[in-house]
Amino acid sequence: MQYPNVHLATFIDRPNRFIAHCQLVDTGEVVTTHVKNTGRTTILQPGVTTALVHNDNPNRKTQYDLVAAKKYDRQWINIDSQAPNKIVKTGLESNYVKLPGIQAVAEVNPETTYRDSRLDFAGSDNLARPFFVEVKGVTLINEGIAAFPDAPTTRGLKHVQTLEKAIDDGYLAYLLFVIQTKGIKKVTIDRDIFNELAVEIEKAQKKGVHVIAYDCQVEPGTLELDQPVPFDLSQLFVSDGLPSSIGK
Template identity: 55%
Template sequence: MRYATIKLATFISRPNRFIAHCQLAGELVVVHVKNTGKCLELLIPGVLVALNYLPSPQRKTDYDLVAVKTVTRWINIDSQIPNALAAAALNQGQMTLPQLDAISLVKREVVFRDARFDIAGTTGHGRNFFVEVKGVTLVNGKVAAFPDAVTTRGLKHVETLIQAQRQGYQAYLLFIIQVPQIEVMTINRALQPELAAAIATAQANGVQVLAYNCQVSAAEITIDRAVRFDLQQPFELPPIPEP
């Protein structure tokens, strides 16, 4: 996935979860932040950010803040990207789902009971499956964790995946880590232990939990490779640098 027109800017402040102030070519601009998570360890005053220029009369801002440059790497924070990456990878055969082969149909945003899953599909042998996709931006070194804020919606999705698995579907929880150089994916148990417990129950019922990291630049993000998911992997929140 490549953004149309990327401009590099300096992050100044984030008055609320939807907008940020950035310095671009000597001008202070208001931009839309494409992630409602806290991102406190990323959006530090003075950090380099990537802005996608999308002017339109229907928009309140001309720019979307889509990526942040840390000391060692770019991190994509666009919350709409993971679903598109996953669907494209499945359609193009770049991603495999354990226990399935010959995927013949992939659909987006499919309702099941009182929930909406990101992806649904069918194999050539008539096996139906669901995939719920979660984007990940919280990392410390080579370990990634989800979530960075308590998610009741995410918990409900896991519970519904269990119901789908019990009704004969093959269910998947897929983490798209929007960060390069990651070796293991886990759950932020200190923040939301009930989510970790629900995922353990899901795995015991046959729900498959997968994780893929990405290659990321200011203007582009692509799925890289599968990484290990370990529910017991220790995780410490990264320090928040001084401005």
């Protein structure tokens, strides 16, 4: 996917989950920008280079969206929490995303209610077998390892439990992690942050839920789904120790 009207800026601070202050590289102007990720987003530290998308809509409170940041000024990480679903939808429709046990996807429908949850995608394959896919974006990385989540997520836990129920009801079920950067060897669950999720995913895998992951090619103005990355629950994730960006 492409972002229009991208400007590089230096991150200054983030007063709350929704906005940040950044200084535009080309003009030096300090602007208030909407942060397209309400999580801790530890990559956003003072002095980090960011990518902002300019929007001329006069009804908006801010004219910019913060969509990516360059960790240690070396590696671009997309932090747009809405982007993974967009690129996965394209990947499913084109059969670029390979779902284990499925030869070809025939139909994809986003945002489908199942039982008491709303899952990201429902669809069917070329044999008319129904499936569900739940997508999770991953922005927490260190030393070539990516981890989810960056904060406890009861919603994410419920989604995994719903996928287990789908297996019981005869559906194929997939948990898909989109690593919003490149250069990752494995993806895992950060047990220090939310061990309960790791325990539930292990249970789900034994029940038949497939857990897969893809990395992305990332530039300031682009995000493209790229290659499969191994998911390994046994992989230890060691935090880089960066604090939450919120309130900085």
